[in-house]
Amino acid sequence: MPARTTTTTGGAHHRSQLSDPLSFVLQPPADETPTQRTARLAKEQEEKRVSDAIDEDLRKERNDKKKRSKREVKVLLLGQSESGKSTVLKNFRLKYAPAQWKAELRSWRSVIQLNLVHNVVTILDVLSERLAVLDGASSNANTPSSSPLPVTASSSYSNGSATSGGRTSFDSTLSDMTFLSSATAAAAAARVPLTPKHRVLLLRLSPLRKVAEDLRRTLGGGAEGQFANGDDDAAFGGHGVLDAGPSGVRKKAEFAVRGWITALGLREGRKSGEEDGSESPTDSTTEILFSLRDDILALWEDPDVRALLRAANLRIEDRAGFFLPDTARITALGYIPSDNDVVRARLRTLGVQEWRVVLEPGAGGLGNSGLGLASKFAGAIAFGIFGLGDVLREAQSRLVLSRVSDGFLVAAPQAADSRCLFAVWRWRMAAGDVRTASMRRRNVHVDVGGGQQTRTVWGAVYRVAHSFFCGGVAVDAGVVLGVLLFAIFIFIFIFFQPLRISDSFGAEWVIYDVGGSRSMRHAWLPYFDAVNAIIFLAPISCFDERLTEDPSVNRLEDTLLLWKAIVGSKLLGKITLIVFLNKCDLLKRKLQSGIMVNKYMISFGSRENEVGSVVKYLKDKFKDILRADASEPRTTYLYATSVTDTKATATTLNIVRDGIIREHLKHAEFV
């Protein structure tokens, strides 16, 4: 072993170096020249600079993560397949990240085109099935005059595909459904007169099967897009109807993708305002759709085709991704999807999608946007006109102010006081800080949402108001006080609110959208303890439908079982639960068409067969399960929704957002 030299002096240090093998290894060479030493020191300095920069980056990253996790609200969307989870996510993005949403609209074009093509192909399948039956009957009867037109695709799109009775070989994967034999169905269908015109339509529209294949390839990006199999053997865009009537339907697989980002060609980390979605692969599709527009419309508007669909008990208009009435718009060459198109589009997802939504300034009544400021000023002016005037006039009035569990109950002997407080409430609603409020006669019940500041401000305002009114302060003092309060409100809400929101819990949302079919539910578990809230989607229009993955189970029953499992889970004991009783619009349509709820839910009994009573009945059912099975007592928020209605959903989401933040603050012991 070579003799070790050291540049340091001092016994203790020397000994420590001797005992430290690392410092021995790091020693400069014994015969180092001054030039080498300068070079070495310079190199070491540079290495240290790089190392420090890396350390600094890591530290920054750690701090950012810590800061972010303080601002982040994590929400898990749960519910069976086709319950509306992805649609809620879309609504959330539309409301709180509108610039990013707008930039992505174009990318959804292929999805909507595919939805439309699938609608047409579903009808073509029914038509060709029926024509095949007719052809079989006529060939049996050996009557050449009624033999079918030869159905061979003329376009290059049908290239090489075997045809049989109007069904191309694509049918094995494309078809939504096939008829099961049924004498009654056949009899109903037999009454529908089909003519050569229908055969021509079938022939002319047959290229759409290949268009669908191309679109799926575009969206699927190879391995990503797929048809769900096994217990996910779902028909495109629909579930079986329990009482499917005479014809009954057999399901085939539904096209699905692993995530929107790959499917839509979105770039992760794209900034708001940057456009997404490339032009290329769908351009020829757009041209084909444009050229077939009249035939698609002729098919959909044909009364005999409608009668055939009815005979097949196929309510295509109730299915996911139904776009036939929008054919003229969607097949236009320059078609760009609207917000509503995207919200209604169906693109089934497999696995878990994670979406980070940073609330954009001005979105959802936040920040200093023109609209936000205008609404705050309007509120302030309303307060000035109604409130302040009333305060002055009614200076001698007495207010009885009492605190209730989630707000203040204000009983005012003079109606004007209530009007004043109501104006304050409206102002606060505009600022998004009051959850609900109601005014009955002279009572205003205000449910205060938001956080610490909100509560403090309300408390302070009402303490002052209380002493002001109850203490019989002189009118002059009232004027001063009123103006002062007015100024404080303006100051807080115009100048401080944006800061408070951008820095606080709730400024950033992470939303997990999971696949809802049974085979995917195991993937939910890891997210249970990582989220602040669960939005549970219960599609209540499906009381008469069966689960596609297990036709012996009613869809509503499956939803209730899922709910029972969720509320009974100890892991979810501390998580805020929100239930959307969804698809109320479809429920309404079903009930109006004469379908009776009590035929499928005996316990519904003789209640009125209308949306209000079904919603109430189901709300009670959800609450009963909660009471009976919850692992610990908890509050749950239930809302009746139609999440394809973006306006109404935006309001619900605002309330949900406030509720989640409030619950969080409560648990964090801020409130």
Ligand SMILES: Nc1nc2c(ncn2[C@@H]2O[C@H](COP(=O)(O)OP(=O)(O)OP(=O)(O)O)[C@@H](O)[C@H]2O)c(=O)[nH]1
């Ligand atoms: N009419 C109507 N359609 C709805 C409503 N909610 C969702 N839909 C439609 O139902 C279809 C399915 O909705 P999704 O949001 O994709 O359902 P999901 O729960 O994410 O489904 P999976 O990905 O299979 O788990 C879509 O085409 C939506 O447009 C509603 O309230 N009313």
